[in-house]
Amino acid sequence: xxxxxxxxxxxxxxxxxxxxxxxxxxxxxxxxxxxxxxxxxxxxxxxxxxxxxxxxxxxxxxxxxxxxxxxxxxxxxxxxxxxxxxxxxxxxxxxxxxxxxxxxxxxxxxxxxxxxxxxxxxxxxxxxxxxxxxxxxxxxxxxxxxxxxxxxxxxxxxxxxxxxxxxxxxxxxxxxxxxxxxxxxxxxxxxxxxxxxxxxxxxxxxxxxxxxxxxxxxxxxxxxxxxxxxxxxxxxxxxxxxxxxxxxxxxxxxxxxxxxxxxxxxxxxxxxxxxxxxxxxxxxxxxxxxxx
Amino acid sequence: xxxxxxxxxxxxxxxxxxxxxxxxxxxxxxxxxxxxxxxxxxxxxxxxxxxxxxxxxxxxxxxxxxxxxxxxxxxxxxxxxxxxxxxxxxxxxxxxxxxxxxxxxxxxxxxxxxxxxxxxxxxxxxxxxxxxxxxxxxxxxxxxxxxxxxxxxxxxxxxxxxxxxxxxxxxxxxxxxxxxxxxxxxxxxxxxxxxxxxxxxxxxxxxxxxxxxxxxxxxxxxxxxxxxxxxxxxxxxxxxxxxxxxxxxxxxxxxxxxxxxxxxxxxxxxxxxxxxxxxxxxxxxxxxxxxxxxxxxxxxxxxxxxx
Numbered sequence: 001x002x003x004x005x006x007x008x009x010x011x012x013x014x015x016x017x018x019x020x021x022x023x024x025x026x027x028x029x030x031x032x033x034x035x036x037x038x039x040x041x042x043x044x045x046x047x048x049x050x051x052x053x054x055x056x057x058x059x060x061x062x063x064x065x066x067x068x069x070x071x072x073x074x075x076x077x078x079x080x081x082x083x084x085x086x087x088x089x090x091x092x093x094x095x096x097x098x099x100x101x102x103x104x105x106x107x108x109x110x111x112x113x114x115x116x117x118x119x120x121x122x123x124x125x126x127x128x129x130x131x132x133x134x135x136x137x138x139x140x141x142x143x144x145x146x147x148x149x150x151x152x153x154x155x156x157x158x159x160x161x162x163x164x165x166x167x168x169x170x171x172x173x174x175x176x177x178x179x180x181x182x183x184x185x186x187x188x189x190x191x192x193x194x195x196x197x198x199x200x201x202x203x204x205x206x207x208x209x210x211x212x213x214x215x216x217x218x219x220x221x222x223x224x225x226x227x228x229x230x231x232x233x234x235x236x237x238x239x240x241x242x243x244x245x246x247x248x249x250x251x252x253x254x255x256x257x258x259x260x261x262x263x264x265x266x267x268x269x270x271x272x273x274x275x276x277x278x279x280x281x282x283x284x285x286x287x288x289x290x291x292x
Numbered sequence: 293x294x295x296x297x298x299x300x301x302x303x304x305x306x307x308x309x310x311x312x313x314x315x316x317x318x319x320x321x322x323x324x325x326x327x328x329x330x331x332x333x334x335x336x337x338x339x340x341x342x343x344x345x346x347x348x349x350x351x352x353x354x355x356x357x358x359x360x361x362x363x364x365x366x367x368x369x370x371x372x373x374x375x376x377x378x379x380x381x382x383x384x385x386x387x388x389x390x391x392x393x394x395x396x397x398x399x400x401x402x403x404x405x406x407x408x409x410x411x412x413x414x415x416x417x418x419x420x421x422x423x424x425x426x427x428x429x430x431x432x433x434x435x436x437x438x439x440x441x442x443x444x445x446x447x448x449x450x451x452x453x454x455x456x457x458x459x460x461x462x463x464x465x466x467x468x469x470x471x472x473x474x475x476x477x478x479x480x481x482x483x484x485x486x487x488x489x490x491x492x493x494x495x496x497x498x499x500x501x502x503x504x505x506x507x508x509x510x511x512x513x514x515x516x517x518x519x520x521x522x523x524x525x526x527x528x529x530x531x532x533x534x535x536x537x538x539x540x541x542x543x544x545x546x547x548x549x550x551x552x553x554x555x556x557x558x559x560x561x562x563x564x565x566x567x568x569x570x571x572x573x574x575x576x577x578x579x580x581x582x583x584x585x586x587x588x589x590x591x592x593x594x595x596x597x598x599x
Contacts, residue, residue, distance in 0.1 A: 028390055035384065036401035042458055043405060045426055046416045057419070060429045103311040110308025114301050126312065129320055131578075133514055135547075136571045139554060139564045140323035140330060146337055163315015194304050223409030225521055230555070242411040246525045249415040256419055263412035270407040278396070 046267070050074075050260035057256055067257075074261035080248060081236050082262070088232075089222060089241040092154055096161045097217040104164035104213070108172035109198050113184055123173075130166045138230075145231060152238060156231040157224075168213050175206045215277045219270045241266055331564035341561065348565035358541075358549060363573070365449075365537075366545045370516040373453045378509065381463025386497070388464070389471040399465065406461030414525040417455045418442065421526075427454075442527055445542045452522050452543070463508060470504040471497065499590035506589045510581055517574050520547040546570050 048062035050071070056064040075082040111123050145156040179202065187197050203210065228240040234247055245266065249259050331348055333341035352359055388398055405413075420426050421441035428438035441451040478496050487495070498505075523543040528536040533556055537544025546566065554563035 028387070028392065032387055032392060032398055035387075036398055039402055039405055039458060039461075041426065042413070042416055042420065043408065045420060046412075049416075049419060058422075058424045060424050060426065062426075103315075107309045107312040110305045114305025114308065115298065116302035116305040119305065122309065122313075126316075129316060132324075133518065133571065133574055135518060135550075135574070136327045136564075136567045137320060137323040139560055139567055140326035141319060142554070143326075143330070143335075143337055143560060144323070160315060160319045162311055163319060164312050166312075169312065194308075219407065219409075223411070225409075225411050225525075229524075230551075242409060245411050245415060247530075249418060249525070250529055250531065259415050260419070263408075263415050266412040267408040270409065271404060274400075274403070274407050278400070 043267075046260050046264055049256055050264050052257065054256045070257045071261050071265075074255075074258035075265075077258060079236070080244060080258075080262075082241075082244075084237060085239060085241045085244040088154075088238060092157060092224075092228065092240060093218055093221040095154075095158050096221045097214060099158060099161040100165060100168070100217055101210070101214055103162050104168040104172060105198075105203070105210070107164045108169045108176055109194075109202060111169070112173050112176040113181075113194075113202075126166045126169060130170070142230065151231055152233055152235065154232060154238075157227050171209060172206065172213070175209045176202060179205050211277060215273050218273060222266075222269055327564050327567065330561050331568050333561040334559075335561040336558045337560055338558075344561070348562050349569075352562065352565050352569060358544065359569075361541055362537075362544050362546045362549045365542060366517060366519065366547075369449050369452065369519055369543075369545065370513060372449055373456055373516050373519075374509070374512050376453045377456050377460050377463060377512065378505070380457045381460040381508075382467055382505075384460070384464045385467035385471055386493075388468055399468065402464050403461035406459045408459075410521050411525060413455070413459065414522055417451075418526050421451050443539050445539050448527060448539060448542050452526075455522070466504060466508060467501065470501040474500045502589040503591060506581070506585050510578055513577050513581070514574055517570065517577065518547050519545050520551065523548050524551070546573075 045062060049057040051067055052061075052063070052065035053067065056062070074080075111119065111126075141156070141160075142151070145151050150156050150159075183201055184197060187201055192200070223242065224240075225242045225246065228243050229246070232238050232240065232243070234243055236244075239247075241262070245259065245262055248254070248262075330341060332343060332345060334344050334348075335341040384402055388395060388402070392398060408416075423438045423440045425441075427441065428436070432438060439447070441447045474497060478500075479492055482492050482496060523537060523545050524530075527538045527543040528548065529538075533552070536552060537548050547570065550563050550566040550570065553559050553566055
């Protein structure tokens with residue numbers, strides 16, 4: 001009799017426990033869902049403001065209209081010169097990413113697989129440059145580019161990209177060093193030259209971090225505001241989308257729906273890149289990066 | 293034979309790292325020293341620099357009424373923004389690390405606001421913080437009268453902080469990765485020893501992810517002391533110099549002052565001096581945090597080796 005009661009008591013505490021656990025779990029989901037909605041509100045507000053007339057937006061209402069023609073009108077504004085700005089942004093993004101990635105790969109390769117005098121000291125210096133914020137460089141750099149008459153063009157943004165970036169070089173080198181050196185040595189004995197080895201053996205084995213670097217670079221240059229503002233400036237023929245947008249949200253006849261159409265358009269490439277790259281960006285990469 | 297091989301190897305290696313050597317000397321080492329020189333001169337780019345000694349620094353620190361206000365405002369922003377964004381990111385990372393179902397969906401929802409380009413999000417939030425914006429609408433439920441967040445000295449920095457917390461997704465993903473790297477057997481044995489949830493969090497989770505927290509803390513302090521974009525786009529009208537850093541100088545950050553000195557007043561020597569003061573401030577903070585980090589950052593590898 002006592003035994004049965006004990007079993008029953010155990011059963012009911014067990015049930016209580018699972019009840020408590022279930023309650024906790026559902027509360028957790030409610031909290032997460034609530035905050036994820038909160039996090040998405042600005043984005044939804046942007047979509048809504050792009051698609052309705054400003055009257056509703058400024059009245060604090062959303063999703064009252066779906067005027068898809070707003071996009072065409074926003075892109076067709078005469079003084080904004082959307083197509084030119086888009087072309088400039090695309091030009092800057094593509095070439096800066098290309099230059100930066102290619103030279104970072106080459107430099108990382110040089111530091112990983114070749115022995116030369118002062119190599120480790122040089123690499124240590126490269127790491128040290130990462131610690132110094134670029135604040136103090138930018139006035140002399142600007143002066144130099146101004147003296148070379150490069151301001152107003154994209155050269156001050158593209159040419160330095162040819163030097164690669166210390167952070168990226170460091171990252172790629174870390175991955176290159178995990179490759180077995182024997183593969184490299186045997187290819188060398190077979191008479192393959194260094195560039196062939198880089199192309200055929202090294203690059204296929206570091207695809208994931210390489211894709212990550214490209215994605216980071218594309219997003220960074222596409223969103224870059226300070227660089228284009230400072231070096232290229234606010235001329236309608238040469239400015240990027242980001243600079244044009246920052247100018248137009250200040251004009252006295254500001255049309256919020258047009259501004260939001262262009263902001264939404266600017267947000268799209270990073271969002272798409274995120275979905276394309278999700279599996280590279282998240283599991284493997286963040287995990288392995290934090291383990292190191 | 294062997295000697296020629298290694299010599300060839302050395303030449304090839306140097307050729308591969310040459311782009312960085314050139315880029316670094318031209319765009320890093322050279323400007324680093326030129327910046328020291330410029331900061332000791334009066335220079336408007338058109339003429340040649342004229343030596344003035346320490347005048348720029350003494351002017352900046354003792355005679356320029358804007359300087360200390362700018363430093364104060366920058367500190368205030370960093371002290372509000374760094375902890376707020378760090379805690380937001382940590383909070384949601386811990387929440388998402390509770391073995392929730394559909395993790396990739398939730399992660400996407402929290403991460404997406406962070407990929408919106410800065411300018412796009414700045415113009416968006418300028419609209420949201422306006423009198424008829426959604427924030428005032430939400431507060432209106434509690435009977436708060438609408439006001440313009442960006443035109444009010446007391447609310448403009450909190451407004452920036454709110455905006456940055458919405459972009460905490462990068463931090464969330466970073467911390468989530470770190471949290472998932474914590475070995476589960478640690479938690480299991482702690483649970484058997486009777487450690488409660490809070491103890492497990494403070495004694496296991498926090499120490500295990502502290503190197504990532506340190507990394508994020510340092511990079512965000514450096515970034516926040518150089519804050520510029522938000523103030524330039526949201527509270528400075530570039531058609532009206534007087535309005536820069538509005539309202540009433542509450543967002544007149546050091547970097548905004550630097551930009552103005554160079555590109556509005558064409559005082560490049562003075563701007564270089566500002567950049568060195570900013571550099572010194574950043575260095576002091578980074579050093580302070582590194583110093584204290586020995587007390588609160590836990591490196592597993594070092595203990596494992598019995599150091």
